[in-house]
Amino acid sequence: MKSDRLVAVLLMLQRREQVTAAEVAKELEVSERTARRDLDALGVAGVPIYSVQGRSGGWRLLGGGRTDLSGLTASETRALFLVAGPAATSAAAGPELKAALRKLVRALPETFRTQAEAAASSLIVDAQPWGATGPTQPPPQFxxxxxxxxxxxxxxxxxxxxxxxxxxxxxxxxxxxxxxxxxxxxxxxxxxxxxxxxxxxxxxxxxxxxxxxxxxxxxxxxxxxxxxxxxxxxRTVVEVHATCAPEGLSFLQTAVGDNLQIGPAAHDGRVPVVIHTPSAYGIAGHLAGLVEWLDITSPDSVREHLATIGAALSNRYAATAGSEATR
The missing domain is CATH 2.30.30 (SH3 type barrels.)
Structure with a gap:
């Protein structure tokens, strides 16, 4: 961790030309005592750093420290943040990743920082496709x-x-x-x-x-x-009303995702639900396997599709079920 901090301090010196122990402590979320030790450690390690005494004092790099110590070009910086940005803004991103991205932005040279921030916020990846996913396609031409x-x-x-x-x-x-x-x-x-x-x-x-x-x-x-x-x-054209046994709710949520609205449980313990879907037949196929827990109350079109699916399943597999029962 100390080596990471020393690199971060070095980048701060390059960017700001002069820093104080208080500024380093705030940036790296350490104590001022630790910040002073890190600044001293850079000098011991041979980095051309010197201190300026007095009211406006601090630490500086010889020559003003204008070299890009990160080693990144402008195009490389944009590419890095185009990759890191969507990951940091996704729902699965933890606070560590978001904090790391903020710190990396602050560590970049001023000339790179604006476009790096713009690149990080220019692109998002939505993991939920529209309906069924099609074949993978190459990136668009433009x-x-x-x-x-x-x-x-x-x-x-x-x-x-x-x-x-x-x-x-x-x-x-x-x-x-x-x-x-x-x-x-x-x-x-x-x-x-x-x-x-x-x-x-x-x-x-x-x-x-x-x-x-x-x-x-x-x-x-x-x-x-x-x-x-x-x-x-x-896109939603069908609103399905049903009641569900509590033990079946998790299966129902897996089947329909964010299209599910759950109401308060009734006196008998069953839970009223509303499902929004673009297709009566399609949702019937999703719900057919949940008949043990789910009772569709409307619309009739979904109930009719469920009855048709059930009859087809019964016709196809009834003989197999009968032969299994006689063994």
Whole structure:
């Protein structure tokens, strides 16, 4: 741990030219006494560090310390944060990873820091695909120039083919990129408000030097969550009402995920639930294996599909069940 701190102190000196023990202690979350020992240890190790006495004193590197001690180029820094950013913003990320990313940003040279922070927040990976996942696809043709526009914070003119096959030219204010299943999406600000565009429908990109109109306090993760929630509401066409035995709730949650709403338990212990789904037949297939715990009360279309599935299962496997019983 001490060697890690010494490297961090060295990077602080390179970035700030002069530091105090109090500043080092705050940055590295150690005591001032430990900070002073670390600064002294750098000098003992042969680092050209010297102290400046007096009210405005501190520690400095000989020559102003303007060498990039991290060894990273600007393009390498962007690449690093494009990889680290989505991992740090995912739901599974722990506080250690997020803290490490913040500290790494602070340790970078000033000229790299802005684009590193932009790169870290420019991309998210949504692990929940739209319905069934398709085959793995190569990255979209115009991913790199759009990613560059997001990081640099500049507008871009897109040639785009919509769902009806009509190609249009649109001026975009790129705010972020999202990988969801096999598809990539651009989150952008337009004259009509915030919109998303599939990158596999982009046929051309022409970045400009005009800055984007970025909403105040914009957060890509929160914005994407709002957009996907709205899309799911439009995709949902069936609302299934049922009651479930408590011991079956975990199986039901696994089967339908976030599309499940759970109510308070009734006097008999059973739990009312509501399931939102785009397909009556599809949800019947998911719920058929839960008949031991689940009682569908509406709609009739789902109940009818369940009856059809049950009859088909019975016809196919009844003979096998009978032969097993006679053994």
């Amino acid at each position: 991913l790199d120039p759009l990613q560059d526009a997001v990081i640099r914070g500049v507008q871009a003119r897109l040639s785009y083919v919509d769902g009806a096959g009509t190609e249009t030219q649109r001026v975009m204010h790129p705010l972020g990129l999202v990988a969801k299943g096999p598809h990539w999406y651009l989150v952008t600000h337009t004259e009509a408000g915030r919109r998303t565009f599939r990158l596999d429908r982009v046929t051309g990109v022409l970045p400009s030097d005009d800055p984007v109109d970025r909403p105040e306090n914009f957060d890509l993760t929160a914005s994407w969550r709002e957009l996907t929630d709205e899309a799911e509401r439009h």
